[in-house]
Amino acid sequence: MRLFAVVLATTVAATPLAAQQTIGQPAGNFRLTDVSGKNVSLADYRGRPVVIEWNNPGCPFVQKHYNSGNMQKTQAQARAGGAVWLTVNSSAPGKQGHMTPAEAQAFVASAKATPTNYLLDPKGVVGKGYGAKTTPHLYIVDGTGRLVYQGGIDDKPTSNASDIAGARNHVLAALGEMKAGKPVSVAETRPYGCSVKYAE
Amino acid sequence: MRLIHFVLMTLAMLLVLPAAAQAPGERHVAIELVPETAVPRAGGEVQLAFVSRPQPGWHGYWKNPGDAGVETTAAWTLPAGVTAEPIAYPVPHRLLIAGLMNYVYEGPFTQFVTLKLAAGLAAGTALPVSVKLDYLVCTNEVCVPESATLQTALTVGDGAVAPDRRAQFDEWRRALPKPLGSPATYAVENGLLRIAVPFPASADAADPYFFPLTDGVLDYAAPQTVTREGDTLLIETAAKTGRPARLEGVLATGGRGFAVAAAPGVVASASGGGAADLGTLFLALGGAVLGGLLLNIMPCVFPILSLKALSLAKGGGAGARGEAVAYTAGVVLVCLALGAALLALRAGGASVGWAFQLTDPRVIFVLLLLVTAIAFNLAGLFELAAPAAANRLAGEGRGGAFGTGALAAFVATPCTGPFMGAAMGTALLLPWWGALAVFGGLGLGLALPFLLIGFVPALRRALPKPGAWMATFRHVLSIPMFATALALAWVLGRQAGVDGMTLGLAAAALLAAGLWWTGVRQGRGRGAAWVPGAVAALLALAVTTTITRAPVQATEVAGGERFSEQRLAELQASGRPVFAYFTADWCVTCKVNEKAVIETADVRAALKGGEVATLVGDWTDGDPALGRFIERHNRAGVPLYLWYKPGSATPEVLPQLLTRAMLMDRAGGS
Numbered sequence: 058m059r060l061f062a063v064v065l066a067t068t069v070a071a072t073p074l075a076a077q078q079t080i081g082q083p084a085g086n087f088r089l090t091d092v093s094g095k096n097v098s099l100a101d102y103r104g105r106p107v108v109i110e111w112n113n114p115g116c117p118f119v120q121k122h123y124n125s126g127n128m129q130k131t132q133a134q135a136r137a138g139g140a141v142w143l144t145v146n147s148s149a150p151g152k153q154g155h156m157t158p159a160e161a162q163a164f165v166a167s168a169k170a171t172p173t174n175y176l177l178d179p180k181g182v183v184g185k186g187y188g189a190k191t192t193p194h195l196y197i198v199d200g201t202g203r204l205v206y207q208g209g210i211d212d213k214p215t216s217n218a219s220d221i222a223g224a225r226n227h228v229l230a231a232l233g234e235m236k237a238g239k240p241v242s243v244a245e246t247r248p249y250g251c252s253v254k255y256a257e
Numbered sequence: 258m259r260l261i262h263f264v265l266m267t268l269a270m271l272l273v274l275p276a277a278a279q280a281p282g283e284r285h286v287a288i289e290l291v292p293e294t295a296v297p298r299a300g301g302e303v304q305l306a307f308v309s310r311p312q313p314g315w316h317g318y319w320k321n322p323g324d325a326g327v328e329t330t331a332a333w334t335l336p337a338g339v340t341a342e343p344i345a346y347p348v349p350h351r352l353l354i355a356g357l358m359n360y361v362y363e364g365p366f367t368q369f370v371t372l373k374l375a376a377g378l379a380a381g382t383a384l385p386v387s388v389k390l391d392y393l394v395c396t397n398e399v400c401v402p403e404s405a406t407l408q409t410a411l412t413v414g415d416g417a418v419a420p421d422r423r424a425q426f427d428e429w430r431r432a433l434p435k436p437l438g439s440p441a442t443y444a445v446e447n448g449l450l451r452i453a454v455p456f457p458a459s460a461d462a463a464d465p466y467f468f469p470l471t472d473g474v475l476d477y478a479a480p481q482t483v484t485r486e487g488d489t490l491l492i493e494t495a496a497k498t499g500r501p502a503r504l505e506g507v508l509a510t511g512g513r514g515f516a517v518a519a520a521p522g523v524v525a526s527a528s529g530g531g532a533a534d535l536g537t538l539f540l541a542l543g544g545a546v547l548g549g550l551l552l553n554i555m556p557c558v559f560p561i562l563s564l565k566a567l568s569l570a571k572g573g574g575a576g577a578r579g580e581a582v583a584y585t586a587g588v589v590l591v592c593l594a595l596g597a598a599l600l601a602l603r604a605g606g607a608s609v610g611w612a613f614q615l616t617d618p619r620v621i622f623v624l625l626l627l628v629t630a631i632a633f634n635l636a637g638l639f640e641l642a643a644p645a646a647a648n649r650l651a652g653e654g655r656g657g658a659f660g661t662g663a664l665a666a667f668v669a670t671p672c673t674g675p676f677m678g679a680a681m682g683t684a685l686l687l688p689w690w691g692a693l694a695v696f697g698g699l700g701l702g703l704a705l706p707f708l709l710i711g712f713v714p715a716l717r718r719a720l721p722k723p724g725a726w727m728a729t730f731r732h733v734l735s736i737p738m739f740a741t742a743l744a745l746a747w748v749l750g751r752q753a754g755v756d757g758m759t760l761g762l763a764a765a766a767l768l769a770a771g772l773w774w775t776g777v778r779q780g781r782g783r784g785a786a787w788v789p790g791a792v793a794a795l796l797a798l799a800v801t802t803t804i805t806r807a808p809v810q811a812t813e814v815a816g817g818e819r820f821s822e823q824r825l826a827e828l829q830a831s832g833r834p835v836f837a838y839f840t841a842d843w844c845v846t847c848k849v850n851e852k853a854v855i856e857t858a859d860v861r862a863a864l865k866g867g868e869v870a871t872l873v874g875d876w877t878d879g880d881p882a883l884g885r886f887i888e889r890h891n892r893a894g895v896p897l898y899l900w901y902k903p904g905s906a907t908p909e910v911l912p913q914l915l916t917r918a919m920l921m922d923r924a925g926g927s
Contacts, residue, residue, distance in 0.1 A: 079498075117402050149355075153399050181355075190324040190357055214327050215391060216402030245498070247472050251400040252325035255355035 077188035078196070080244045084204040087183045089145070089176040092158040092165065097143070097174045104200045106140040106235055108132075108228060110172070111147060111184065111253060113154030113192040114164050117216045118250035122193060123168050125218040127226075131210065132171050135232055140197075144172040147184030149256035154192070155179060181255040191250035195228050199235060206231045208246030285315045285394045290407035293426050296414025297384075300376035303411065306429055307344075307368040307390070314396050316361035319349035321470050322393070323477050324357040326400070329392040331370065336384050338375035345369040347432035348507055348514030349468060354397050358477035360468055361395075367429040374413065384411040427881035434507045434514030435879055436894040438913075439845050441519035443474075443504050450475045450496035451524040453489050454508055454517055455845035460877075462843075463511040467492045470506045473499030488845050491524070513879065515843065538691045542698045549702020580658035581711020587662025589700035595666075596696025600689055618752040619801050622761050625745040626797050629765045630772060632742055635735030637728065638769070639776035639790060662707075666700055749804075757804050764797035771796075820874035822886065825901075828870045835901040836864065836920065837908070839874040839887055846913060847896040854915040860924075867924035 078084055088098040099107065110128070113119055122128040132142050146161065148154035156164060158177065165175050178184055187196060187207075197206035211224035231241045289308040297303035311317055318326045333341045347366050352359040372386070389406045418426075439455035456462060465483045469475055479495035490508070504519040633639065710716050742765070750758035771793020778786035818824060820837055828835050838855065840847035854860055864871060874883050876895050887897050890910055898911035900923055911919060 115399065117400060185356065215330070216327070216393070217391065245473075248325075249327055250325060251395070252354060252357045252359065254398070255357070257355050 078186075078204045078207065080204055080207065082204060083202050084196070084198040085186050086202075087186065089178055089183060090158075091174040091176050092161040094158065095174070097176060099143075099198065100202070102141045102173075103202055106135075106200060106232060107198040108135050108140055108142045108232070109187070109196040109198070110142065110144045111189045111192050111194040112144045112175075113146065113148050113251060113254060114156075114168075115153040116192045116251035119192050121216050121218050122210060122221070123170070125221055127218075127221045128193070128210070129168065129170050131226060131228055134229055136171060136173065138232055138236060140232055142172045144170070144175045145178050145183060145189070146176070147178040147181045147189060148254040149181060150179055152254035152256075153251075154254055179256075181253070184253050184255065189253050191248040192253060193250055194248040194253070197228065197231050197235075197241075205235065205241045206244055207248075208243075209248045209250075212246065214247070214249035284403050284405060285401060286311045286317055286392070286403065286405075288390065288405050288407065290388070290409050291422075291425075292386075292409050292411060293422060294414075294416060294418045295410070296412050296417060297372070297374055298416030299374050299378040299380065299413050301416050302371050302373045303416075304426065305370045305372060305386075305409070306426060307370070307407075308365070308429070309362070309367065310365045311362065311394060315394050316352060316359070316363045316396075317366065317392060317394055319360040319362070319468065320344070320346045321360055321468070321472060323360040326359060326361075326395065327393050327402075329368065329390055332389045332391075334387040335372075336382075336386075338378045339384060339386070340373045341388075342371040342373070345371075345433060347429075348434055348509050351466065352397075353478060356478055359395075360477075367432065369430070369433070372411075378413045380413050380415075382413040384413065386411060430881055430884075431879055432514075434509075434516040435876075435884075437508070437515040437517055437844070438847070438894050438896060441504075441517050442522035442524055443519040444522060444524040445496045445500065448496050450492075450494055452492040452504070452517075452519050453524045454492065454515075454519075455488060456485070456490035456508075456843055457488050457845050457848045458485065459848070460842040461511055462490055465490065465492070465508060465510040467494075467517070468507045468509060468514075469504070471499070471501050471504045473497050474501060474504050486525075488848070513843075538694065541691070541695050545695045545698035546702035546705070549699040550705055552699075552703050553706050577711045577714075577717065581708050583658040584662035584707050584711075585701070585704035587659040588666040588704040589697055591663045591666035592696045592700030592703070593693060596693055600692055618749055618757055618804050621745055621749045621752060622757075622764070622801055622804050623798070625742060625749060625761050626765060626768055626794070628738060628742045628745060629768060630794070632735050632738035633769055633772050635731050635738055637732055637735075637776075639772045640779055662704060666703060753804050760800055760803060764800040768793050768797040817871040817873035820872040820883070825872060828872070829901060829903075829906070832903045834867060834869045834903055834924070835872060835899075835908075836869050836923075837872040837874065837899040837901070839876055839883065839895045839897040841875065841895050842877040844876075844895045850896060850898075850913075850915045854917050854920065857917060860917050860920050863921040863924040869924050 084099065086099050088096055091097050110132075114123070119128075122131075135142055144165075146154060146156060148156070156177070161175050161177065164170075165172065176183075183189075189196075191209075193210050195206070195208065195210050196204060199205045206227065208227060210228055211221070211226050213220040213224040225243075227243055227246055230243065234241050287310045291306045291308055293304045293306070309317055318328060320328045322328060329344060331341070331344060335341060346368055347362070349360040350363055352361045352363065370388075374384075378384075385408070387406065387408045389404060391402065391404050393400055393402050395401070437454070437456075441452055441454045443450060443452045445451075452467060454467075462483070462485065466481060467475075469477070474497055476495040476497055481492055481494040484491045484493075492508075500521065502520065506517050506519075508515045508517050746758055746761055746765075749761045753761075768790075772790045774793075775786050775788070775790035778789070817838075820839070825835060825837060838850075840851065874886070874897075876883050876887070884894075887894065890897060890899065890908075892910075896913050898913070898915060899908035900911055901908045
């Protein structure tokens, strides 16, 4: 185990991350390139809530929320409330959902998605650093840089779009509570979906 | 072009895929709904089997899918008076993909649902049953959510089950986890989750793994370390933040599964888990040094050591000390390197401790061959090339001494197998630095006599001159080695049956013949004399693949007959009181009751005095017929104790914790 920890630490040395993030603790900082070639760092958005969404357009569970417009609606509502939305794609080259910057741009346009930035993480360094396991998998970092939510987008772990109507949207609920100055009541849930298609 | 193609593909994927995935006939899992009986009894129940066959390369998910995936959901359309229980899942497999753990079924699997019928249903009532299953099926690359709507038509009847259907269901049901019967305990400390599961020391536990049902308590992808201490099986793995009042899961071992529920509590750490166990560490260290010391008189080390020692005796003070230190360094470094390699292998995911391996007949077989070869070497049948190499190294100062030490330690390792197994097992239970200290201690012990010879001139002068006595001494040493081989053959016979033991002895004989030929060639000074021996060794090792564990025989318990319903009926008809008890090798409570109550002299005497017939049902293999009998007495598993008074068809179900008085009173009073 320790041996592995050392190997992992060496691999991840470029970005100081633990293998998993803890609610209430400062979220690990990272820097990734977005689809337009811009370098984006989590710390750039200090002072505002940041939602981080793990994405793989080929995954049926992602399609459930994009085809129904639920993810786009959540993005728009979060941004309208002053939050930053970072969509991260950790699919490795050759795996489902991997995209070049141009392909990712085309996906964002065709899906009418409105993330602040769509970030590419083909080596999976940030995904593994955050312990992102599924697509979708969502995280919220508050204005002080602390992690306040991690888990699924809602509480209906199915691929059926008709389940969205009756589901509790954990992300919007958490952002609403933060706005009202209340603690996030549901801070950790079980994410559901396809596994993140990391490099072996 | 590529971009346009991609956009089109993505759009197609977004729009078409969900529909395509659910089109009939396109599914990646063929599911068949089979009822155990089509004519269930009113007031009774019927099991429905979902017989699933994923396409090659595809896998379905367990109730807890692991890091990703979803469980199967069932939406039932049932007639009035019929209710469905939750889905029962067979024991899953592990599938680790890119660091994410999946709990899956990669081959055919069968899930069960029990339907309960209300008592008031009239015979002949048609019961159309329909269910829509939503489930996820994946390859290592892609996932597809699928739906299947399945129907079956039941009619209220007499509940009769066709024998072939029952046999088929019994086979499927073997894959379901059995209730373990005794509660487990868990504790979290410093990010480490420890679960103590009651499991008899005498029961085999090959490749154990804890599949958690409760989410958020442990890291699924983290390796699990399993150790056994007495009647406890201890699972250690990385904890997460959840601390539920009940941690549920399935302990899988050797193709079987046991449903485990653990409550928070105190769990003793594995030996040497922390600073509190420094005592254990020193004890293990002391044992290792002593063991290393003993290794000096072991067959493979003694010739090397004696040659080196005698060469040192000729030299003077400072040179001798330097060489002794260099030799010690060589020995200790090789021991540390071998130990580190072993620990690294273990960290790499081998989830078992050293002691488990000795339960594998193939390991015993390889040890048998090794010990046989060493014994024949000692007896003088052939020579190892090692002494010649050591000789060459002997004269060349500190570098040579270091090399000799490294060689001695390396050649000694086979000898550590049979004799040091226990010490190594202890070492692997220690934290890594403790384990390395023990391996280092083994090296130090091995080097100790040489170190003394180097630093104490009087010892050097007292050394006997090399001569013919050494050969005789070696031949004498072969006797205990042959005895060891004999013991190993016996163990092999216990584990793999008469056939396995015969194969082992045949392989040993083949090896001996090869080694004899090598010895003959060596005697004539031929080149490449080792060839026949090596060929024979390879052939003998090839036999390993044919060694399999013998099927478990039903163990006869003193004073007890094997249980069968037929025998029970016969005994009841004869008018004798009958005590029937149901047990399994993996059931701690059962074993405690047997040792402390049933098998005690006074209880046996009382049973004998009261002419009580004792029947024993062994559920170790999860025999479904026995399982059904146990279930009829409202128990999900063992232990179960039944007392049949003469003339009474319904037994008295005794408590799971027996006392001697319970049995003696009944035996005396009946």
